[in-house]
Amino acid sequence: MSLQFVIDILSDLILLIGLFFVFLGMVGLIRMPDVYNRLHTTTKIGTLGAFGVMISLFVRVGFEPIGIKALTLGLFLMLTAPIAAHMIGRAAFHHGSSYGIDNAVIDDYKEACERLK
Amino acid sequence: MWQYPKTRKICLGGFRMSSILLSFALTFMAFTLVPCIYRLIKGPTLSDRVVALDAMAMVIVVILGVYSYVRDSVFFMDVALVLAIIAFVGTIAIAKYIDKGVVF
Numbered sequence: 011m012s013l014q015f016v017i018d019i020l021s022d023l024i025l026l027i028g029l030f031f032v033f034l035g036m037v038g039l040i041r042m043p044d045v046y047n048r049l050h051t052t053t054k055i056g057t058l059g060a061f062g063v064m065i066s067l068f069v070r071v072g073f074e075p076i077g078i079k080a081l082t083l084g085l086f087l088m089l090t091a092p093i094a095a096h097m098i099g100r101a102a103f104h105h106g107s108s109y110g111i112d113n114a115v116i117d118d119y120k121e122a123c124e125r126l127k
Numbered sequence: 128m129w130q131y132p133k134t135r136k137i138c139l140g141g142f143r144m145s146s147i148l149l150s151f152a153l154t155f156m157a158f159t160l161v162p163c164i165y166r167l168i169k170g171p172t173l174s175d176r177v178v179a180l181d182a183m184a185m186v187i188v189v190i191l192g193v194y195s196y197v198r199d200s201v202f203f204m205d206v207a208l209v210l211a212i213i214a215f216v217g218t219i220a221i222a223k224y225i226d227k228g229v230v231f
Contacts, residue, residue, distance in 0.1 A: 025148060025152060032159055032186065033155075035182060036159050036162045036182075037162075039162050039163065039178075040166070045174045045178065048175065049178055052178055052179075052182040055182055055185050055186065056181075063192060070145075070196070075201045076195060076199075079201065079208065080196075082208065083188070083192060083211060086211055086212070087211055091185070097218065097219055097222035098177055098178060098222045100226065101174065101222040101226040102174035
C-alpha cells in the first residue's frame with residue numbers, strides 16, 4: 011500500500027460524493043414544486059458537488075497547474091453560487107408569480123418589506 | 128476497454144479503477160444535462176429558467192474540469208474558469224433584470 015494508492019482512493023471517494031450531490035440537485039430540479047425549493051437544491055450543485063469534484067482533482071494532481079486551477083475554480087464556485095441563488099430568490103420573490111409563496115404559512119420578508127415602505 | 132490517450136494513473140493489478148470512475152463521471156454528468164433542459168423548456172416562470180441555466184452552466188464547468196484532467200491539458204480548466212465567471216455575471220444580470228427591469 012503506497013501513498014499514491016491512498017491518494018487515489020481518497021480522490022475517488024471525494025469524486026463520488028461530488029457526483030452524488032450533483033445527482034441530488036438534478037432530482038430536486040425535476041421533482042420540487044416551487045422556485046425556492048428548486049433553488050435550494052440546485053445551489054448544492056455549486057457548493058458541494060462542484061467543490062467536491064474540484065477538491066478531488068486537486069487531491070489527485072497536487073500542486074501542479076491543473077490542481078491549482080481546480081482549487082481556484084472550486085473556491086470561486088463556492089463563493090459565487092450562494093450569491094447568485096440569493097439574487098434569483100429575491101427577484102423571484104418581488105416579481106415572480108409563484109405557487110408556493112401565496113399559501114405560505116409564515117412570510118416574514120413580506121412583512122419586513124411592508125414595514126420599510 | 129477503451130483507454131484514454133494520456134493517462135498517468137497507477138494500475139491496480141491491471142485494473143484501472145480511476146479510469147472507469149472518470150468515464151462514469153463524464154457519462155453521468157452528460158446525462159445530468161437532460162433535467163436542466165427539461166426545466167429550461169417547461170419551467171413555469173422566468174426564475175425557473177434562470178435556475179436551470181445556472182445549474183446547467185455549473186455542470187458544464189464540472190465536466191470541463193474532469194475532462195481537463197482526463198486529457199491532461201490545462202487549457203480546459205481555463206475555459207471552465209472563464210465559463211464560471213461569465214455564468215455568474217449573467218445570472219446576476221438576469222436577476223437584476225427580473226427585479227428592477229433594468230440591468231444597471
